[in-house]
Amino acid sequence: MRCLFCKQDSSGSKSVEHVVPESLWNTQHILPRGVVCDSCNNYFARKVEKPFLDSQAISRLRFTQVIPNKRGRVPPSEAILLPGFPVVAYREASTPYTLSLQTSPEALKHIANNKKGTLLLPINAKPPASRTVSRFLAKMAIEAMALRLLEQPDGISYLIDEPQLDPLRNFARRGQPQEWPHHARRIYDADRELLDLDGHSYQTVHEFDYLVTEKQEWYFIFALFGLELAINIGGPEVDGYMEWLRENKERSPLYSGKNAP
Ligand SMILES: [Zn+2]
Secondary structure, eight states: OBOTTTOSBOTTOOOOEESSOGGGTOSSOEEOTTSSOHHHHHHIIIIIIHHHHTSHHHHHHHHHTTOOOTTSOOOOEEEEETTTEEEEEEEETTEEEEEEEEOOHHHHHHHHHHSOOOEEOOOOOOOOOHHHHHHHHHHHHHHHHHHHHTTSTTHHHHHHHOGGGHHHHHHHHHOOSSOOOOEEEEOSOTTOOEEOTTSOEEOOOEEEEEEEOTTOOEEEEEEETTEEEEEESSSSOOHHHHHHHHHTTTOOGGGSGGGOO
């Protein structure tokens, strides 16, 4: 058995690989052990997923939407208790409507004296660097292909030996080339609620698919709480995607063509 990224023998590898990180509520899209070797798995966790997940914008998204990591912890958020006391706010997935605050004795005194307080949670947050997002997408794009080909007899070997995937593989695993742009836009509000057939409301956390354009360019499209991200699997440019969007009335490939509602 060989690794999808470094192509080395991975027969002794022990960890399964989450295509979308566990810390984004993925319990579904998982590659069995050995498809990605332990060393690549570990590298991705530290150098590709962590910078994305720990960025201010994603960690705030996880706070707002109460998404715990695999140890059950939701990232805390900085906040301000008026008139200006700094506070750290904590939430727990088991009690999503409760906020716990860590603050100074002065702030506690202020609350005690006034019997109430106003807490301001910051809205704007710095997004992860473009390159961080692109590498995160590159890793998922290749792994999501493997997920689809798992059941095919030579599916994974084909992916490993496909030279057209080597540039994207190198970008995910080694950070070369330096730049590989992606396309980002919002396709629905992060708080959008949908109803299932039984009338229960739910939110879409993440969804992904591929788009093959008329020019035979392959794109991986991933949406996280309505933020749609697209990367070209064949090379570092997104012009073909923008052209496809113009020709398709800016609809998302996740909701048009074969995915039309
Ligand atoms: Zn490897």
